[in-house]
Amino acid sequence: MHWYDAKGDAAARLRQRKHALLQRLQIPANALPGSLALTHRRCGQPNCHCAQDEGHPLWSLTFMVEGKKHVEWIPDEWVEQIRPLVQQGRDFKDALSEIFAANAQLLALRRRQTVPRRRKKKR
Numbered sequence: 001m002h003w004y005d006a007k008g009d010a011a012a013r014l015r016q017r018k019h020a021l022l023q024r025l026q027i028p029a030n031a032l033p034g035s036l037a038l039t040h041r042r043c044g045q046p047n048c049h050c051a052q053d054e055g056h057p058l059w060s061l062t063f064m065v066e067g068k069k070h071v072e073w074i075p076d077e078w079v080e081q082i083r084p085l086v087q088q089g090r091d092f093k094d095a096l097s098e099i100f101a102a103n104a105q106l107l108a109l110r111r112r113q114t115v116p117r118r119r120k121k122k123r
């Protein structure tokens with residue numbers, strides 16, 4: 001008996017979900033971490049239109065490397081290429097987290113189905 005051999009419908013559903021995730025899981029080799037955001041900046045030229053409005057649109061990718069936050073400005077013409085790669089990265093991480101969470105839930109279910117021996121022998 002293994003820890004992942006929990007019995008019951010909940011365990012069966014967890015295993016089914018886990019297998020479905022594993023089946024379609026492929027490492028997206030060009031995926032990007034972090035999040036893409038649009039901000040606006042004024043260039044500082046008094047005669048530029050941006051002095052009157054919210055500023056020039058500026059895209060950035062914010063991501064963590066070894067615990068440090070990085071912000072990289074992204075040229076407008078790159079945004080449509082970058083966006084799906086960021087989404088792929090997020091989807092992949094979510095799927096991995098869900099698989100590991102399913103494992104932990106299976107362990108918890110199995111643990112609860114295991115009656116400690118000491119208790120069993122009690123009168």
Ligand SMILES: [Zn+2]
Pocket residue numbers: 042043044045048049050051056
């Ligand atoms: Zn300007």
